[in-house]
Amino acid sequence: LSEVTTLVEGVSTYGVGKWSVIKRVSCSLYAHRSTVDLKDKWRNLLKASFAQTSSNRLKHGPIPSQVLLKVRELAQKQSKASKARLVKGSRNGFL
Structure with a gap:
């Protein structure tokens, strides 16, 4: 559980996708975890946070x-930031 909490705090501080920074700064105690492990754990946390049933929790x-x-709050924040970048980047100077 402490590993999950540390990962969530790292994502909160550094953002989604900054797995190298999170591993180096926040998850240095978990040397056996790779950046891909952190990404996969985050993806699984997202699935768990939006799951409608509690069967996964029991397993x-x-x-x-x-x-x-x-986790849900961070996912929604990331989603809004991604949409804003898409809208901002789609302006190409044509009317």
Whole structure:
């Protein structure tokens, strides 16, 4: 659970996709984890946070609702930032 919390804090601080920075700064205690492991763990946390049923929680152990809520908030923030970049980048000077 501490590994999950550390990953969520790292994503909150450095952003989604900054896996190298998160590993170096936040997850240095988990030397056995690669940046791909962090990305995969984040993807699985996203799935768990948006899951409608609790069957996954029972299979893999409980993740506190506060952690899942934080994951959802970060995902929504990332989604809004991605949409803003797309809109801003689509302006090509033509009317």
